[in-house]
Amino acid sequence: MKPPPKLDDLIRDMKQDVPKPDWKSIDDKLFARIEREPRTFTEDEAPPNGRVIWIGAALTLAAAAAALLFMHPSASVDDSRAELSPTGGALMSGAASVHGAVARVGTQLAEGDRIEASQDTYFESQAARWVAQGGSVLRVEHTTSPLVLSLEKGATEAQVTPVPSGEAFAIDITASSGSMVRVAVHGTHLRVERDGDRVLVDLSEGVVSIGAPPRRGSTLGTLVTAPAHIELDARDLGTIRVDHAAGAVRAPEAVTATPHAEAETAAVLPLLNQPSSQSGTSSTTVPGTLARTQLQSQKPASNTAAPIIEPTWLRSSDEVVSALQTCIQNAVHPNATFSTTLKMTTLDDGRIQEPAYFDPPLPPEARDCAPNVLYKRTKMANSNDSVSLTIEVKH
Amino acid sequence: MEDGETASKPSVSAAPAIPFTRLVPVMSEESELIARAAKGETAAFRALYQRHRSDVARLVYRMLSGSADVDDVVQEVFVQVFRSLKDFRGQSKFSTWVHRVAVNVVLMHRRAARSRPTYTEELPPEHTPDGDSVLPDEDADRRARVRVFAKLLDRLADKKRTVFVLHEIEGISPQEIATIVGAPVLTVRTRLFYARRELEALMADEPSLAQLRGTFSRGES
Numbered sequence: 227m228k229p230p231p232k233l234d235d236l237i238r239d240m241k242q243d244v245p246k247p248d249w250k251s252i253d254d255k256l257f258a259r260i261e262r263e264p265r266t267f268t269e270d271e272a273p274p275n276g277r278v279i280w281i282g283a284a285l286t287l288a289a290a291a292a293a294l295l296f297m298h299p300s301a302s303v304d305d306s307r308a309e310l311s312p313t314g315g316a317l318m319s320g321a322a323s324v325h326g327a328v329a330r331v332g333t334q335l336a337e338g339d340r341i342e343a344s345q346d347t348y349f350e351s352q353a354a355r356w357v358a359q360g361g362s363v364l365r366v367e368h369t370t371s372p373l374v375l376s377l378e379k380g381a382t383e384a385q386v387t388p389v390p391s392g393e394a395f396a397i398d399i400t401a402s403s404g405s406m407v408r409v410a411v412h413g414t415h416l417r418v419e420r421d422g423d424r425v426l427v428d429l430s431e432g433v434v435s436i437g438a439p440p441r442r443g444s445t446l447g448t449l450v451t452a453p454a455h456i457e458l459d460a461r462d463l464g465t466i467r468v469d470h471a472a473g474a475v476r477a478p479e480a481v482t483a484t485p486h487a488e489a490e491t492a493a494v495l496p497l498l499n500q501p502s503s504q505s506g507t508s509s510t511t512v513p514g515t516l517a518r519t520q521l522q523s524q525k526p527a528s529n530t531a532a533p534i535i536e537p538t539w540l541r542s543s544d545e546v547v548s549a550l551q552t553c554i555q556n557a558v559h560p561n562a563t564f565s566t567t568l569k570m571t572t573l574d575d576g577r578i579q580e581p582a583y584f585d586p587p588l589p590p591e592a593r594d595c596a597p598n599v600l601y602k603r604t605k606m607a608n609s610n611d612s613v614s615l616t617i618e619v620k621h
Numbered sequence: 622m623e624d625g626e627t628a629s630k631p632s633v634s635a636a637p638a639i640p641f642t643r644l645v646p647v648m649s650e651e652s653e654l655i656a657r658a659a660k661g662e663t664a665a666f667r668a669l670y671q672r673h674r675s676d677v678a679r680l681v682y683r684m685l686s687g688s689a690d691v692d693d694v695v696q697e698v699f700v701q702v703f704r705s706l707k708d709f710r711g712q713s714k715f716s717t718w719v720h721r722v723a724v725n726v727v728l729m730h731r732r733a734a735r736s737r738p739t740y741t742e743e744l745p746p747e748h749t750p751d752g753d754s755v756l757p758d759e760d761a762d763r764r765a766r767v768r769v770f771a772k773l774l775d776r777l778a779d780k781k782r783t784v785f786v787l788h789e790i791e792g793i794s795p796q797e798i799a800t801i802v803g804a805p806v807l808t809v810r811t812r813l814f815y816a817r818r819e820l821e822a823l824m825a826d827e828p829s830l831a832q833l834r835g836t837f838s839r840g841e842s
Contacts, residue, residue, distance in 0.1 A: 233821055236770040237789050243767045245682035247692050249674070256670070256696045260663060260703055388732070412729075433729070446704075585776060 320347025322358060339366045343380070348481065353394050354411075355481040356384035359419075372396045372410065374439075381419035385481040386411045386432070387557075388590050393435070393444055399425050401460035410435045410445035414593070415452075415478050420460070427456040430478035436466060480602065539605040541576070546604055547615050553595035554588065554619045564589065568615045576605035584617075651715055659706040666706075670699055673716060677723050683786045684727045686771035694730050698723045713800050720793070721801045728779055773823045781816035784809050789817075 317333040322343040324333065335341070335349065343358035350356075351373060358364055362380025366373075372393045375382065378400075386395045393410040397418045400406050407425060409418050414432035418425065427434065429452040436456065437447015448466055450456055455474040458466040469475075540546050546568075554564055570582035578600045588596055606613075651672070657665035677698050682691045701722050709718055774782055783802060787793045788809075795813070799806040 233817060233824065236766060236824075239763050239766045240683065240770055240790055242763065243683075245678050245691055247674075247678045247682075247695055252674075252692050252696050256699050257663065257667070259696070259700050260666065583778065 316350055318348040318350050318355075320358070321345045321360075322347040335366050335369065337366055337369050340378075341365070353389055354384055354386040356382055356386075356395075357479075357481050358382050367398060374398055374408075376400065377418060377420055379420065381417060383415075383417040383479060383481055384411065385415050388412060388414060388432070388593060396439075396445065398439055399460045403461040405461055406439055407458065407460045407463060408435075408437060408439040408445050408447070410437075410447070412449075415481075417476060417478070423460045425456075425458050425460050427454075428476035428478075429454045429456065430475055437463060539576075540599070540603050541605060541607045543606075543613060543615055546599065546606075547617055549599045549603065550596060550617045551619055553599055554592045554617065557589060557592040557595060563618075563620050565616065565618045568617055569612070570600065570615075571612045572606045572609050574609050576607065576609045577601070578604050578606070652711065655706060655709060655711075655715060658703070659709070666703055669702075669715075673719050674699070676716065677719060680720060680723050680786070680791055681727055683790050684724070684783065685731070686775045690730065694727060697730070698726045701726055714797075717797055717800050720787070720797075721803075724783055724787075724801055728783070731779065769827065773820055773827060776823060777816055777819055780804075781812045781819065784812040785816035785820070788813055 316335075317329050317331055319331060320343060322329050322341050322345075324335070324339045324341055326342075329341070341347070341358055341362075341364045343360055343362045343364075345360040347358045347360075348355065349358070353371070354373070356375075359381040362382060363378040364380075364382060365376040365378060367376050368374040371389060372395055374396045376398045382397065384395060384397075388394075393412065395411040397409045397411075398406055399409070399418075399420055401423045403423075409416070409425075409427055412433035412435065415430045416432070416434055417428045417430075419428075420426070427436070427450075429450060431452050433449060433451050434456075435445045435447045435449045436458070437445045440446060447463070448468070450468055451470075453470060453472050453475040455469045455471075455476070456466060540549055550568070566584045566586055566588060568582060568584055571579040573579050580601055582600050584596070651669070654665045654669050658669055674695065678691065678695045681694045681698065685691055685694065698719075702719055705722065709715065713721075774785070777785065780802070784795075784798055787798045787801065788795060793801070795806050795809045798809045802809065804812075
């Protein structure tokens with residue numbers, strides 16, 4: 227009996243496994259695209275550095291949503307039940323007006339809506355959460371994937387969930403010259419600010435593509451990976467400058483209404499699982515919590531929904547598993563069954579060391595909420611520990 | 622005149638007297654092709670493409686564990702190469718730079734692919750064997766082993782899988798890999814070490830590989 231194959235045997239096997247691409251097909255398609263390239267970039271022909279165009283097979287694109295307005299820091303429980311539109315987006319908290327009329331929590335955005343945020347205003351759609359910074363003016367250009375917002379003034383920060391279909395969230399900036407720049411979000415956390423024609427993008431997670439808006443399909447432009455601080459003049463894509471130094475990137479802010487309201491969170495979190503029976507606690511809710519709870523309650527929670535024991539922090543494996551089950555359950559197809567193993571290590575203070583690994587990887591829809599659960603809501607009781615957890619979702 | 626200017630700037634005159642020799646770069650054929658392609662000359666780009674496409678296809682194929690998307694990704698790699706040619710400064714070998722582009726495109730593709738909800742196991746497509754020197758059974762065994770191994774490779778983290786494929790399968794040196802992945806050589810070596818260790822552990826736990834052991838033995842006998 228001969229010994230089983232060793233790693234080197236398998237490596238040798240793999241070396242012999244040579245691909246046989248369909249070169250004719252590749253050649254035809256490639257050069258057809260190449261022929262189209264000059265037309266795409268003629269307008270921004272400028273400094274060579276401005277043309278670094280990476281478009282990877284980044285289909286993990288993100289998506290998101292729409293726009294608008296809001297409410298004051300005293301939202302009610304009903305606010306937390308604002309319906310999430312798969313295409314538009316709902317105002318979760320803040321203060322803004324749409325077309326000059328005061329928008330309320332739950333206001334759904336539609337194409338053409340022009341949002342003027344008088345204070346930081348949070349919106350949430352199926353694929354993204356975003357905040358219109360106070361004083362900002364945005365317009366909803368397109369609500370189905372990709373959700374496209376036009377930033378007329380101010381800044382917006384977004385947490386975008388990558389989607390398989392392509393860019394799901396994009397921010398357009400029309401320069402004074404009339405030319406347009408698109409920041410297409412492949413995921414996952416970015417902030418875009420404009421000051422006249424000057425555009426600042428801080429990408430703390432994921433990938434963006436910056437270029438001229440395409441008539442259709444993906445944005446062909448400079449592909450930038452996080453961390454990155456990007457500056458450009460909207461009149462000239464060739465002026466783009468990218469700084470990958472972590473220190474140059476503006477610290478990301480949680481795209482939720484009041485991320486620090488831990489005391490209030492304690493009273494509100496139970497609503498996640500029992501929204502109808504807890505309505506009497508509305509006076510204790512705060513908008514910030516609402517945004518977060520809304521995410522987790524988009525669909526009816528199952529009987530395995532996260533049992534929140536302490537305000538904010540998940541401290542046991544069971545709590546983490548439950549929270550992740552809820553997260554995944556809310557994200558994936560209703561009929562899907564999913565099972566994965568999470569491997570994570572806790573730090574001195576009980577927080578989870580990044581990155582934690584899911585094997586198999588999470589469905590894309592869950593890749594937004596899972597990091598929130600792990601890295602922002604979890605402080606395990608056991609520090610400096612490696613844990614392997616099985617998470618199963620059955621509908 | 623020049624002397625006078627120098628004299629008025631003592632700090633400059635104190636600098637080592639290194640003659641300013643204008644270096645006239647001697648362009649290799651490939652450098653010339655790169656320069657022409659960067660200006661948008663399709664014929665030059667086609668020549669570069671012909672030179673490097675096989676290497677890229679092989680790397681993509683192995684990094685994607687034999688996925689059916691290889692052709693599309695290879696195409697995307699060269700589109701990115703074309704678009705980014707102006708940024709190639711010649712600070713590394715062109716082939717290294719192309720590998721870097723390929724690795725980035727593959728990683729982005731994988732990230733995108735992961736975003737496709739897949740609840741059933743997708744087996745890599747059957748690969749047509751060369752059939753030159755191996756018997757059908759032998760080749761079938763080998764392909765079966767490769768499929769299993771590809772599955773194991775797929776379970777490695779991107780960074781580890783990348784350096785593993787580049788080094789162990791593509792035979793690229795750690796130094797060059799460091800340039801490709803933008804990490805210190807020591808980091809590359811560390812990733813290689815842990816990639817091998819993880820793969821060996823995965824092999825030990827892989828039931829389908831256990832079945833193939835017999836197959837492998839027969840194949841060797």
